[in-house]
Amino acid sequence: MPRTPAPGGALLPTAAVTASGAALVLALLVAPEDAVQGPAQRLMYVHVPAAWVAYLAFAAVLVCSVAYLVRRDLRFDRCAQAAAELGIGLTALAIGLGMLWGRPVWGVWWTWDARLVTTTVLLLVYVAYLGVRRMADDPHVAARRSAAVGVVAFLNVPVVHFSVVWWRTLHQPPTVLGPEGSPPIDPVMAWALAAGVVAFTLLAVLVVRRRVAGLRAAGAEPAAVPPAAGAAPVITVVPGGGR
Amino acid sequence: MSGRRAGLQVRRPGTLRTVAVLVRRDARIALGGVDGFASVLPFVAAGVVLAGLVLGPDPAALRTTAPGLVWLLVLTAAVPLARLVAAAERDEDSWDMLRGLVPPGVLLLAKAVVLWGALAVTWSTGTLLAVLLLDGAVTVAGCAAAVLGLVGVAASLTVFGALLAASARGAGLLAALVLPAGLPALLAGTQAGVADEPWPWLALLVAYDLVAGATSWAVFPFLLEE
Numbered sequence: 001m002p003r004t005p006a007p008g009g010a011l012l013p014t015a016a017v018t019a020s021g022a023a024l025v026l027a028l029l030v031a032p033e034d035a036v037q038g039p040a041q042r043l044m045y046v047h048v049p050a051a052w053v054a055y056l057a058f059a060a061v062l063v064c065s066v067a068y069l070v071r072r073d074l075r076f077d078r079c080a081q082a083a084a085e086l087g088i089g090l091t092a093l094a095i096g097l098g099m100l101w102g103r104p105v106w107g108v109w110w111t112w113d114a115r116l117v118t119t120t121v122l123l124l125v126y127v128a129y130l131g132v133r134r135m136a137d138d139p140h141v142a143a144r145r146s147a148a149v150g151v152v153a154f155l156n157v158p159v160v161h162f163s164v165v166w167w168r169t170l171h172q173p174p175t176v177l178g179p180e181g182s183p184p185i186d187p188v189m190a191w192a193l194a195a196g197v198v199a200f201t202l203l204a205v206l207v208v209r210r211r212v213a214g215l216r217a218a219g220a221e222p223a224a225v226p227p228a229a230g231a232a233p234v235i236t237v238v239p240g241g242g243r
Numbered sequence: 244m245s246g247r248r249a250g251l252q253v254r255r256p257g258t259l260r261t262v263a264v265l266v267r268r269d270a271r272i273a274l275g276g277v278d279g280f281a282s283v284l285p286f287v288a289a290g291v292v293l294a295g296l297v298l299g300p301d302p303a304a305l306r307t308t309a310p311g312l313v314w315l316l317v318l319t320a321a322v323p324l325a326r327l328v329a330a331a332e333r334d335e336d337s338w339d340m341l342r343g344l345v346p347p348g349v350l351l352l353a354k355a356v357v358l359w360g361a362l363a364v365t366w367s368t369g370t371l372l373a374v375l376l377l378d379g380a381v382t383v384a385g386c387a388a389a390v391l392g393l394v395g396v397a398a399s400l401t402v403f404g405a406l407l408a409a410s411a412r413g414a415g416l417l418a419a420l421v422l423p424a425g426l427p428a429l430l431a432g433t434q435a436g437v438a439d440e441p442w443p444w445l446a447l448l449v450a451y452d453l454v455a456g457a458t459s460w461a462v463f464p465f466l467l468e469e
Contacts, residue, residue, distance in 0.1 A: 118426070121422075121423045121426060124423065125419065128419035131416040145406060145409070145466065148463075148465050148466050151462050152399065152402060152420075152424065152458050152459070155458060156426070159427060167430075
């Protein structure tokens with residue numbers, strides 16, 4: 001049976017690749033070097049988009065979890081799982097890049113700063129969320145439990161974001177999404193950052209879509225269709241193991 | 244709520260009465276059972292004593308770390324205390340029956356009240372030991388922070404306790420979920436006890452209680468479906 005093409009076809013991959021190329025050029029060639037931090041500051045063009053898109057992925061976990069609890073449709077559960085996996089990966093990337101940046105700028109790989117600790121805690125919570133998914137064999141039971149945890153776990157996201165506002169920390173306060181209106185950032189740097197965010201968002205959508213398709217295929221259950229009189233039994237595959 | 248069947252009037256107990264019955268029964272378990280204070284309070288005492296050994300002997304260092312240490316011990320003790328959510332029902336094999344009879348909101352309230360009491364006793368014991376052994380200080384703001392902060396922790400803990408009651412697997416994950424869920428209480432509770440201006444921290448704890456309470460109330464019924 002021929003595969004149904006994904007909605008949007010090649011548009012999304014093309015857009016993601018184009019945006020990634022533009023972000024790379026802007027970040028490495030066009031944006032000026034930071035006067036104080038030097039070339040290490042260019043890590044910001046990956047570190048910040050990774051962190052923001054991780055927030056976005058965890059928001060998607062929240063939305064899909066609520067949607068599952070309301071609709072009881074395993075498609076939402078698969079989206080939540082895929083978004084959580086992506087969010088974990090991006091959070092780990094943001095922490096890793098932050099450490100690479102912190103060594104030359106702060107002089108240490110790690111410090112007990114509120115932003116760093118709350119981000120690590122966020123990572124642990126969503127790893128535990130994935131663990132909760134394995135606590136039951138029945139897909140709907142696992143989905144229901146993980147959806148409940150997925151809703152509660154999102155409470156950590158605002159704690160991470162506002163940690164640099166609530167506590168006196170070594171980490172700089174939010175530059176773009178800060179309380180004051182206009183961000184104190186060079187316009188070219190802001191464009192490079194925006195391109196990074198767009199590229200990461202498009203790539204994230206692409207990754208989640210592929211992962212959801214993989215989860216759907218992995219969850220497909222063979223279901224027997226009653227054969228017609230005199231005909232051989234026919235086995236079909238029901239994607240997703242039922243709703 | 245009442246109904247009439249075959250000439251008999253069946254009257255279901257009110258919310259407060261149901262909560263009182265459940266709280267009284269679970270409080271007995273907390274006081275006497277292996278899931279309650281018998282295991283948690285010695286753990287807290289050992290934690291304070293060992294902290295004195297690790298962080299001491301400088302009295303100033305002990306005094307400074309005492310408030311945060313107590314909150315950390317309370318959150319760590321919250322992990323075994325989560326078993327109180329279904330301890331009585333597990334012994335009687337009545338969890339399925341209870342969740343069928345008692346509305347989820349009432350069950351959440353009763354279980355959260357018991358956990359709040361257990362956490363408050365744990366915090367009070369830890370604070371008393373910190374005052375006696377580590378020269379820690381008790382402030383009115385610190386006590387208010389405990390009263391407020393433990394509400395949010397109890398609400399979240401009830402959800403995770405129900406999750407634990409529904410499955411024999413994955414108990415180890417509880418620590419990774421409970422400790423972060425209590426993070427605002429840990430930080431704001433500690434700061435409120437030592438800051439010159441505790442009001443922002445107390446306001447943060449009220450916000451935490453509202454969010455944790457509302458979220459727990461929203462998701463708790465789904466964990467009772469199995």
